[in-house]
Amino acid sequence: MKLVIAVVQARDADKLLHALQQEGFRATRISSTGGFLREQNVTVLIGVEATRLEQVLRIIKANCYTRTQYVNPLLPIVESGEFFVPQPIEVEVGGANVFVVPVERFERI
Amino acid sequence: MKLVIAVVQARDADKLLHALQQEGFRATRISSTGGFLREQNVTVLIGVEATRLEQVLRIIKANCYTRTQYVNPLLPIVESGEFFVPQPIEVEVGGANVFVVPVERFERI
């Protein structure tokens, strides 16, 4: 068994969980926050047999989208009385960041 | 060292954490949600020496119970004016789903 730990955008989480359930995969959803943008995202845990790992990765790819986000840099720069507000910077947030970790033992109690 | 990742029912979480503490095990509790029933459950992280893994699994088994839950299927089926509400379906929710993952290195800073 493998444990898939996927950090996805909050907007894609429901659709992803539904798509996983439809194909008989089990999953657990954990609310999380990005270290950089400090925005809500979702960390999904999916324990899956090694033989079905590719299928889970395909479902994640089909349901999670890369998006461009505009972020206001933290502080406007004030120089000699002029007020200068920098342009928002463009940040590309990936659809999913996926870590596959080995599971030595799985028990359903 | 091993990292035990146990998804348990919210109702058993306090008792489980207390039982672990009594036997000197350390643990961290994370609120989570089931992918299927979308109900609150709890993901417990327990870092434990390999030699004491069986003891942790025994404590989980002794404090987490399988329960039957009745779930209303999402939408009543309306046909030709008759209103037909399907019977609730019975879902068995396991006491705990436990993943044991290898830890290459542990540091207490």
Next chain:
Amino acid sequence: MKLVIAVVQARDADKLLHALQQEGFRATRISSTGGFLREQNVTVLIGVEATRLEQVLRIIKANCYTRTQYVNPLLPIVESGEFFVPQPIEVEVGGANVFVVPVERFERI
């Protein structure tokens, strides 16, 4: 790649995440609770190339502090009419408890 799972005190989490970002490391923050003190802490996930693991551990050490907490034992002990409230006990909470887990595969979708 390795997945660093670090349980840190809530007070140090922002500073740690900022220090990680400054050095180009990516991270995800998850709210959690200690099993013993039942207080809010933070579980940080950091996926990092094996060659930069030491650097991440140094950043954690530099930003997370051990603190002493005073905890009131749960129940005052009442004996023969006298009301005896025990002294608060001193508990040392580590700056960070860090688990390094192997990652078999990483995908950014």
